[in-house]
Amino acid sequence: MDIDEPTLMLVLGVASITASAMFFTLHASARHIGGVRSWAYACLAVGFAVLLDAPRLVGNWQWASLLFNIPFSVGQALLLAGTAQFVGRRWGKHTLTLLIALAVLLTLAFTLVLPDSALRIFTQTLYQACLNALSAWYLWHHRERQSSRAYGVAAAIFLGEAAAALAQGVFVMISTLPVTYAAPELPLANIVNWAGVLANTLLGNWILFLLVMLRLVRDLQTDAMHDPLTGLLNRRGLRSHINSLLAPGRSLRSLAVLLLDIDHFKALNDRHGHATGDRVLVMMGEVMRGLGSAHVVPCRWGGEEFCFVVDSHSDKSLIELAERARQTFQRTSAAHPGLPSGATVSIGVAAVPVDGSFAFSRLVALADAQLYLAKHGGRNRVCSALDQEALSQD
Numbered sequence: 001m002d003i004d005e006p007t008l009m010l011v012l013g014v015a016s017i018t019a020s021a022m023f024f025t026l027h028a029s030a031r032h033i034g035g036v037r038s039w040a041y042a043c044l045a046v047g048f049a050v051l052l053d054a055p056r057l058v059g060n061w062q063w064a065s066l067l068f069n070i071p072f073s074v075g076q077a078l079l080l081a082g083t084a085q086f087v088g089r090r091w092g093k094h095t096l097t098l099l100i101a102l103a104v105l106l107t108l109a110f111t112l113v114l115p116d117s118a119l120r121i122f123t124q125t126l127y128q129a130c131l132n133a134l135s136a137w138y139l140w141h142h143r144e145r146q147s148s149r150a151y152g153v154a155a156a157i158f159l160g161e162a163a164a165a166l167a168q169g170v171f172v173m174i175s176t177l178p179v180t181y182a183a184p185e186l187p188l189a190n191i192v193n194w195a196g197v198l199a200n201t202l203l204g205n206w207i208l209f210l211l212v213m214l215r216l217v218r219d220l221q222t223d224a225m226h227d228p229l230t231g232l233l234n235r236r237g238l239r240s241h242i243n244s245l246l247a248p249g250r251s252l253r254s255l256a257v258l259l260l261d262i263d264h265f266k267a268l269n270d271r272h273g274h275a276t277g278d279r280v281l282v283m284m285g286e287v288m289r290g291l292g293s294a295h296v297v298p299c300r301w302g303g304e305e306f307c308f309v310v311d312s313h314s315d316k317s318l319i320e321l322a323e324r325a326r327q328t329f330q331r332t333s334a335a336h337p338g339l340p341s342g343a344t345v346s347i348g349v350a351a352v353p354v355d356g357s358f359a360f361s362r363l364v365a366l367a368d369a370q371l372y373l374a375k376h377g378g379r380n381r382v383c384s385a386l387d388q389e390a391l392s393q394d
């Protein structure tokens with residue numbers, strides 16, 4: 001291949017260092033995302049390896065090899081460590097140290113102790129292939145549902161890099177020609193080598209960058225849709241849930257809402273303090289989460305008001321759910337050390353058919369009217385616009 005190698009390496013080195021700067025910047029504003037800092041150091045190490053090698057200043061091939069191989073191998077190990085951290089795998093510092101030590105030992109062995117270019121390149125590319133294949137496996141195995149396509153592409157790129165590295169090592173081993181790292185005497189090995197380096201430096205880094213951005217978007221969406229105090233869906237999250245329930249193709253027959261309001265919460269706050277009030281709200285969230293399921297979705301409506309949205313139910317099951325919520329809340333608050341024992345909740349229940357005239361706001365208004373009745377009927381009770389016979393069983 002007709003390539004001005006030093007120029008290409010210079011470009012790749014600069015691309016790696018730029019990627020490193022990008023990852024460092026990302027890490028500064030998204031510290032909770034694991035692995036980004038390791039990727040930043042990985043790009044830095046690879047960038048230095050390539051930049052040091054580009055001018056071909058060192059005439060002695062052994063020293064030139066050491067100068068390239070060691071930072072490059074460190075970069076590969078850090079890349080894998082970053083990927084493992086990004087997907088949430090346990091990854092001890094010892095594993096990283098071992099991998100780096102292995103790469104350094106192999107390089108030293110086949111450069112200074114037993115100088116053999118072919119063996120050095122083969123072990124180096126085998127090492128790189130194994131690490132890249134493991135990165136591909138981590139990304140594929142831990143792909144996130146919403147961005148599974150991007151994870152699939154990332155895994156494919158890493159697998160491609162692994163295959164390119166392995167192929168280059170094999171070409172070099174089976175050739176009878178004398179070889180240098182870039183193997184200009186072996187055109188096929190050289191092409192494969194460059195394909196791998198390009199995939200690594202350009203595509204690989206960009207796809208990792210994309211995965212971090214997708215993770216950030218997912219985290220922001222999760223934050224925007226959840227109440228930070230209780231962890232339940234907030235109103236925005238609930239709206240998104242309702243939209244997904246009403247999406248075309250879902251044959252939903254009816255929808256129910258249970259509105260729950262903690263009794264005399266203002267007095268509780270005044271008497272025991274706002275922090276205790278917050279703890280009662282958290283406990284309410286836990287009680288509701290415990291009663292939730294795929295068809296029973298809890299939400300913090302606002303302040304001391306909560307709701308369940310139920311999309312598969314009978315009238316009886318709704319009333320049972322409301323009663324269970326009321327009793328569990330009362331029991332838990334009584335049993336919870338440090339919380340006021342008399343905390344109770346009033347609940348209004350309503351259900352409507354999902355037809356052409358369905359409006360969620362009307363359903364909420366119906367449940368609210370029942371909640372009003374529960375409050376004015378003495379609190380700590382369930383009121384429902386449903387089958388009164390079922391209600392009177394309790």
Ligand SMILES: Nc1nc2c(ncn2[C@@H]2O[C@H](COP(=O)(O)OP(=O)(O)OP(=O)(O)O)[C@@H](O)[C@H]2O)c(=O)[nH]1
Nearest residue numbers: 261262263264265266267269274277278303304375
């Ligand atoms: N601790 C705490 N209090 C909150 C929060 N959000 C709203 N509140 C308080 O909840 C109280 C609601 O009081 P009200 O709407 O008067 O209702 P209530 O005292 O529960 O009376 P009833 O509903 O009629 O039983 C207000 O004092 C709000 O300040 C919160 O996040 N934490």
